Amino acid sequence: MTIDLRELTAEDLELVEFARGIVDANTDGEAGVHTMGAAVRGTDGRMYGGINLYHFTGGPCAELVALGHARASGARELATIVAVGNYGRGPVGPCGRDRQILFDYHPRIRVILPTGEGVRSVRIRDLMPLGAVWTVEEGTQPYDPGVFAG
Template identity: 35%
Template sequence: MSAIELPESEMPDAELVQAARAAAEQSYSPYSRFAVGAALRFADGSVVTGTNIENASYGLALCAETVAVAKAMAEGVRGGLEAVAVVGPTADPITPCGRCRQVLNELAQLGGTDPVVLCVGAEEVRSIPLSVLLPHAFGPASLG
């Protein structure tokens, strides 16, 4: 399955996108000024958000998606990941970095899902299955 490009007004997950936008407003990004928000929706309808957190030692920065996954795991969520929205400050939709794709994959594989990732820009949303963003993923089943 490839990416589907839709105007944000036509997206079925407008509330998830809005949650990611609200999370981005809490970004701690004093160095890059590149505020990112992420929102994860689970099968039970719950939504967990995260935002990027920078650090003066750049390698210690945390991406929004990783923060959201860590928050979900800390709250005991282990499966049922249905959708992820990622919002950045650019006109074009942004996609999760490679590390975040792997972190999202771990949570998805624990629940046996292939969530859709909504990559959000100023006026456009790309809906891409995680398996397309991270083909041939390494996960818990790979250790069997």
């Protein structure tokens, strides 16, 4: 499997800065409940943000809040997402739950995250090797290598 790593574009860098602005403006400390900001860009270029809400029951990650914000604002197709930590921690890759949700709802989205080659964008499909597609209508589907082609 070849991973489609791409250097960040000017739009990607703008998205990272948008997420950084969200977390910088709203963080409440290293041990606080608001420590990650996220931003997602729709295919129309509009950006939507979110911040995490840490809770012992597994409160929503910043990425999920940003996805909800985008959806509530009318965005249906999303191009790129990034999460950024407070105190200058920079981009952070999505957790497993977020990866599965991104894969299921936005299978063409690119994710900005740190890699061995620096911060890059990658297709969500490349973060989900051997992933199983889930839909509301049909539940979890058997592995389909065609999902990962091209």
